[in-house]
Amino acid sequence: MSVLVYINSAHGIGKNAFETVTYGKKLGDVTVVTNGNVDDASLAKLGEYGASKVLVDKALVDADDQQLTRLIANAADQVGANTIVFSHDHVAKNIAPRLSVRLKAGLVSGAIALPDADGTIKVNVFSGKAFGSVKVNSARKIISLLPNSIQPESVGGSAVIEAFSGNAGDAKVKVLSTKQPEGDIPLPEAELVVSAGRGLKGPENWGMVEDLAKALGAATACSRPVSDIGWRPHHEHVGQTGIAIRPNLYIAAGISGAIQHLAGVNGSKVIVVINTDPEAPFFKAADYGVVGDAFEVLPKLTEAIKKFKASN
Amino acid sequence: MKILVGISKSPDTTSKIAFTDGNSKFDENGVQYIVNPYDEWYALVRALELKETIGGTVTIITVGAAADEAVIRKALAIGADEAVRVDADPKDAYYTAAQIADYAKSNGFDLILTGKETIQYNGSQVGGMIAEALDLPFVSLATKLDVDGTTLKLEKEYLGGIQSVEVALPAVVSCAKGMAEQRIPNMRGIMAARTKPLTVIPAVQVEDLTSFTGYTTPPAKSSVKLIDPNNMDELVALLHNEAKVI
Ligand SMILES: Cc1cc2nc3c(=O)[nH]c(=O)nc-3n(C[C@H](O)[C@H](O)[C@H](O)COP(=O)(O)OP(=O)(O)OC[C@H]3O[C@@H](n4cnc5c(N)ncnc54)[C@H](O)[C@@H]3O)c2cc1C
Numbered sequence: 001m002s003v004l005v006y007i008n009s010a011h012g013i014g015k016n017a018f019e020t021v022t023y024g025k026k027l028g029d030v031t032v033v034t035n036g037n038v039d040d041a042s043l044a045k046l047g048e049y050g051a052s053k054v055l056v057d058k059a060l061v062d063a064d065d066q067q068l069t070r071l072i073a074n075a076a077d078q079v080g081a082n083t084i085v086f087s088h089d090h091v092a093k094n095i096a097p098r099l100s101v102r103l104k105a106g107l108v109s110g111a112i113a114l115p116d117a118d119g120t121i122k123v124n125v126f127s128g129k130a131f132g133s134v135k136v137n138s139a140r141k142i143i144s145l146l147p148n149s150i151q152p153e154s155v156g157g158s159a160v161i162e163a164f165s166g167n168a169g170d171a172k173v174k175v176l177s178t179k180q181p182e183g184d185i186p187l188p189e190a191e192l193v194v195s196a197g198r199g200l201k202g203p204e205n206w207g208m209v210e211d212l213a214k215a216l217g218a219a220t221a222c223s224r225p226v227s228d229i230g231w232r233p234h235h236e237h238v239g240q241t242g243i244a245i246r247p248n249l250y251i252a253a254g255i256s257g258a259i260q261h262l263a264g265v266n267g268s269k270v271i272v273v274i275n276t277d278p279e280a281p282f283f284k285a286a287d288y289g290v291v292g293d294a295f296e297v298l299p300k301l302t303e304a305i306k307k308f309k310a311s312n
Numbered sequence: 313m314k315i316l317v318g319i320s321k322s323p324d325t326t327s328k329i330a331f332t333d334g335n336s337k338f339d340e341n342g343v344q345y346i347v348n349p350y351d352e353w354y355a356l357v358r359a360l361e362l363k364e365t366i367g368g369t370v371t372i373i374t375v376g377a378a379a380d381e382a383v384i385r386k387a388l389a390i391g392a393d394e395a396v397r398v399d400a401d402p403k404d405a406y407y408t409a410a411q412i413a414d415y416a417k418s419n420g421f422d423l424i425l426t427g428k429e430t431i432q433y434n435g436s437q438v439g440g441m442i443a444e445a446l447d448l449p450f451v452s453l454a455t456k457l458d459v460d461g462t463t464l465k466l467e468k469e470y471l472g473g474i475q476s477v478e479v480a481l482p483a484v485v486s487c488a489k490g491m492a493e494q495r496i497p498n499m500r501g502i503m504a505a506r507t508k509p510l511t512v513i514p515a516v517q518v519e520d521l522t523s524f525t526g527y528t529t530p531p532a533k534s535s536v537k538l539i540d541p542n543n544m545d546e547l548v549a550l551l552h553n554e555a556k557v558i
Pocket of ligand 1: 196253258295
């Protein structure tokens with residue numbers, strides 16, 4: 001089976017790309033298509049995870065949704081791909097639906113696993129409160145894979161890198177500027193997340209949340225009221241009406257654990273809850289709990305992590 | 313400016329999520345439906361704000377059964393001018409988008425807004441699919457939207473950061489947090505909604521690209537292990553040796 005994987009390389013090639021290629025490799029022979037200013041050494045790394053070929057359109061920079069859709073459709077036709085795989089990030093949400101209509105290929109959005117024996121694919125639904133199994137009825141299918149759903153596996157191969165002209169046409173959406181958070185780990189792909197809620201009392205107290213995140217190498221998140229009152233930026237808001245995340249470790253301090261908050265985080269592998277109130281509902285969803293004052297516990301945990309890192 | 317807003321119903325966020333018929337269907341027993349928060353709080357309210365500042369009309373469209381009209385009336389009460397209901401079961405995102413695109417094509421809109429996703433399927437699909445069907449540009453996950461003549465100026469979520477973009481109308485935009493503030497309908501709005509036009513139209517034929525075959529719920533967590541707040545070394549050791557996450 002021929003599988004096409006789209007990789008967004010605008011900000012380098014990292015874990016998400018390796019996950020997507022690993023996923024594709026389990027389904028068949030993987031060709032990667034990408035675009036923009038990316039060096040061949042980075043592209044060659046995709047070979048280690050199982051890509052046999054990389055098609056790159058270096059002239060296509062700041063491409064819009066319609067250009068990327070054409071690029072990927074043309075690449076899919078060229079290699080005869082019957083499955084197209086994306087990492088379910090902001091770029092995939094922009095183009096995978098278009099591609100689905102263009103190719104009349106069923107889209108599995110937010111996949112969390114490889115296809116089951118009956119060919120159906122599990123996705124996150126009800127904001128993480130349940131899983132659904134999706135059957136694709138069309139001959140071609142598109143799978144958009146949630147980050148952290150599969151472990152990247154190095155298979156030690158190498159990829160042929162080929163220049164590719166995507167015939168993408170002109171951009172209608174003009175990019176004026178892009179602001180990336182400095183040095184931070186994007187929350188949707190983070191493996192470790194430290195999150196805090198209204199229990200922290202005010203934005204001036206977030207230093208201890210950031211200190212812990214830094215010691216761990218974690219991203220930061222928050223509950224909805226905290227972003228609503230402007231203590232933290234909107235993109236940190238997790239939950240049913242924020243983003244759904246599935247890190248390996250979610251540490252929640254001063255968050256009560258309302259059902260809408262849990263919806264976005266209960267896909268986390270391990271949950272640690274720090275709360276003064278032993279009756280806080282979050283403890284029911286937690287693996288480890290600390291009944292205590294976040295103002296004391298967070299700095300202590302940070303110290304313990306630093307000590308652990310220093311001796312490991 | 314003529315604005316079309318796609319509206320979906322969603323189970324109230326406190327609903328118990330359960331399934332029936334051998335786990336093949338969502339159990340609607342006792343479930344209250346609301347307007348999908350992204351559609352209501354961001355797409356609809358921003359459309360109304362644009363109408364209030366630059367003039368125009370706001371039409372809402374939903375694909376659903378007659379029972380969904382309560383949700384439509386709520387959106388009208390918040391301030392939409394008129395509503396369209398495509399009389400069909402919204403089988404999947406492709407089916408839904410095809411219905412909305414078909415209506416939009418024959419009625420000509422300058423701007424089509426959707427929420428970034430529904431809180432039940434979390435697919436983030438319908439907006440982009442409408443755009444492709446109409447051959448219009450699509451800006452996804454917009455957190456800010458302004459109109460300058462015939463140009464849209466937007467900010468959108470982009471890989472953990474924010475991107476500023478502009479695009480000429482007509483266009484399709486999916487809306488995320490930051491774009492507007494929730495509005496609570498007042499009594500006058502609720503009264504007015506009763507008499508606003510609601511047109512019911514038949515569905516167009518489209519193929520079934522995907523179907524949900526079944527659902528499962530995550531296994532219940534075993535009970536929490538409590539750790540002494542003065543012994544964070546123990547927590548770190550557990551995270552390392554037992555949970556193996558650090
Ligand atoms: C339609 C809808 C959608 C929603 N979507 C979301 C969503 O996506 N995400 C979301 O998060 N919420 C969402 N909510 C809101 C949700 O219902 C809760 O109100 C919210 O999650 C509570 O935030 P919180 O836990 O930070 O604050 P609170 O509920 O105020 O809880 C604060 C917690 O901090 C503890 N605490 C206080 N002081 C300390 C201390 N010194 N140390 C340790 N702990 C302390 C308290 O015991 C308490 O448990 C939604 C609500 C609705 C109606």
